[in-house]
Amino acid sequence: MKKFITVTLAFIIALSIPLAAYAATYIGNRNSWKFHYQGCRWERKMNESNRIYFSSRQEAIDMGMAPCKVCRP
Numbered sequence: 001m002k003k004f005i006t007v008t009l010a011f012i013i014a015l016s017i018p019l020a021a022y023a024a025t026y027i028g029n030r031n032s033w034k035f036h037y038q039g040c041r042w043e044r045k046m047n048e049s050n051r052i053y054f055s056s057r058q059e060a061i062d063m064g065m066a067p068c069k070v071c072r073p
Helices: 002-023 041-045 057-062
Strands: 026-029 034-037 051-054
Touching: 026 057, 034 041, 051 057
Parallel strands: none
Antiparallel strands: 026 034, 026 051
16 A cells, blocks of 8 residues: 555656646746747747746746747747
């Protein structure tokens, strides 16, 4: 029974980590200091190590990010 609970908890934790990234509406780029809607063509080309996830537009602006001129978040 302990093994089942441990495996179940590990599975739930493993699933919840990527979901936090998908919950973000806006994604910023550490190099360009621009933020995008999820799904923007420039967001899709962005390297994972350069991504910063934001839950609101204001949060991205407060960090000094500028909105993308293509997707206009």
